[in-house]
Amino acid sequence: MTDADIIVVGAGPAGSCAAIAAARSGKRVVLIERGPFPGSKNMYGGVIYPRILDELIPHWFETAPIQRWVVRRSTMVLSDTGALNIDYRSNAWGQAPYNGATAYRPDFDNWLAQQAVAAGADLICSTTVTGLLRDDQGRVCGVSTDRPDGDLTASVVIACDGVNSFLAKQAGLYPTADADNYTLGVKETLSLSKHIIDERFGVRDNQGVDIEILGGTSGVNGGGFIYTNLDTIAVGVVLKLSKLSAQKKRPEDIIAELKRHPAIAPLVEGGQVVEYSAHLIPEAGLEMMPKMVADGLLIAGDAAALCLAAGIWLEGVNFAMASGMYAGQSASAAINANNVSANSLKSYTDRLNKTFVLQDHKKLRKIPHLVLSDRIQHKYPAFVTGVVERMFRVDNPTPKPGVRRIVSQERKKAGIKLSELVRDALTGLKGFG
Amino acid sequence: MTIWPDISFQDRIDTSEFRIHERAHITVNDDSCRGCTTRECVVACPANLFVPTSDGGILFNYENCYECGTCYLVCNKEGAITWTYPEGGFGIVFHRT
Numbered sequence: 321m322t323d324a325d326i327i328v329v330g331a332g333p334a335g336s337c338a339a340i341a342a343a344r345s346g347k348r349v350v351l352i353e354r355g356p357f358p359g360s361k362n363m364y365g366g367v368i369y370p371r372i373l374d375e376l377i378p379h380w381f382e383t384a385p386i387q388r389w390v391v392r393r394s395t396m397v398l399s400d401t402g403a404l405n406i407d408y409r410s411n412a413w414g415q416a417p418y419n420g421a422t423a424y425r426p427d428f429d430n431w432l433a434q435q436a437v438a439a440g441a442d443l444i445c446s447t448t449v450t451g452l453l454r455d456d457q458g459r460v461c462g463v464s465t466d467r468p469d470g471d472l473t474a475s476v477v478i479a480c481d482g483v484n485s486f487l488a489k490q491a492g493l494y495p496t497a498d499a500d501n502y503t504l505g506v507k508e509t510l511s512l513s514k515h516i517i518d519e520r521f522g523v524r525d526n527q528g529v530d531i532e533i534l535g536g537t538s539g540v541n542g543g544g545f546i547y548t549n550l551d552t553i554a555v556g557v558v559l560k561l562s563k564l565s566a567q568k569k570r571p572e573d574i575i576a577e578l579k580r581h582p583a584i585a586p587l588v589e590g591g592q593v594v595e596y597s598a599h600l601i602p603e604a605g606l607e608m609m610p611k612m613v614a615d616g617l618l619i620a621g622d623a624a625a626l627c628l629a630a631g632i633w634l635e636g637v638n639f640a641m642a643s644g645m646y647a648g649q650s651a652s653a654a655i656n657a658n659n660v661s662a663n664s665l666k667s668y669t670d671r672l673n674k675t676f677v678l679q680d681h682k683k684l685r686k687i688p689h690l691v692l693s694d695r696i697q698h699k700y701p702a703f704v705t706g707v708v709e710r711m712f713r714v715d716n717p718t719p720k721p722g723v724r725r726i727v728s729q730e731r732k733k734a735g736i737k738l739s740e741l742v743r744d745a746l747t748g749l750k751g752f753g
Numbered sequence: 754m755t756i757w758p759d760i761s762f763q764d765r766i767d768t769s770e771f772r773i774h775e776r777a778h779i780t781v782n783d784d785s786c787r788g789c790t791t792r793e794c795v796v797a798c799p800a801n802l803f804v805p806t807s808d809g810g811i812l813f814n815y816e817n818c819y820e821c822g823t824c825y826l827v828c829n830k831e832g833a834i835t836w837t838y839p840e841g842g843f844g845i846v847f848h849r850t
Contacts, residue, residue: 356772356842361820363850424849446842466841484822486838499826506799508765509849552849565793565827570801572765596765597850598799598819600826 334621341648359429388528403583507556510591
């Protein structure tokens, strides 16, 4: 008899949803977390889209520890001195069925893990999984941990051990890790009074704002973000690893420069840093995804690179929760069928293929690399802001130039060839589907 | 003009909670680092834990590590950085992230 039917490694959004789904179907589930509490190792760049929880936790919004509901979603393009902001507001997003929310991950992830405990899973914290156990046929049959006599056996292991997933690597499911596929996210949480945040960002009560930024990263390929919590705001940058080291710029200096930008400074002014944090992001989507199934083993969440970094869409927690849920359900079904081979567990990837989890990734497969490409990063912000600057600047007595002429002149000034502009526009149109 | 409070690097790191275990979960092979001219880790580590020494080596402090994985990914010297997670319950503990 095994110690558990299913061992889930990592009590982040993927692991907890896997544990909830598996425990609900009557399985003995052990959920192992290396931090002192779930969420203690986790940070992100700001918005959770929790609608996928409708299936697992009806009325989740009544108990989830949400900071603010995002009712303003902005995409900002920064040049050295200018800023173009496309800002959409919908107060309906602040009411059921809701859209996006900001939350502190240690609160949110802990809450989600407690739902797994309520469903019957055993949560073991402060325990680092050190490797996979295999039976004499080479099938995964449990995990080793850093506890004395800490080996635990199970029919299926679900690895939700995050972006570095040493379990997926140990199982040989990842090709060699390539720094080009990852970005580093660094973030400051700044304290400001709720009143100041409400006034500065034009929101009330628990309404919140999420601003995603192209440009403003000191010439290192990446992006920036600002979002509101109840009485803190978060400001951070996401930086392509290979470019960061090549450019000889330090992450905290890049945040400092972003905060000094004339469009950003008034938003963050007076905010005291109350917590600094850093985390890796699996950025390259489909291009970097590992095999997610082996005999007795499933991979979900960041561990499977299920994080969508597609420019105007930046999502991860929802992909983690969904993939975790499907992994928990498939593992349970395989155990019921008395067959936990890779072939039987494949219902997991079938499910991912049929839902947004892999369909979004397939649709947007070219976008992560396009958004982080040198031309989009280093030439387009100046081009786009240059065009808007010229359109809205009134140079009387000189009459207005035509828009086409402005576009053509600014394109040349930014060093973009017409053929490149056409190609990028087509890639973008095709890529965004 | 300073429009928000300046913060030193140490003060920045001190805003994060680290529960430090006596075992170094990351070790650096100084011999490999001596021949390295690019030193990606020194620039990229968000906690600034890789410090070049005057004799051409690299000094590494594991205590304030965010456990992000940047260093082993940017390092191009096979075997220079040995990376594991800290003991369960130790290392970085986030609260408002």
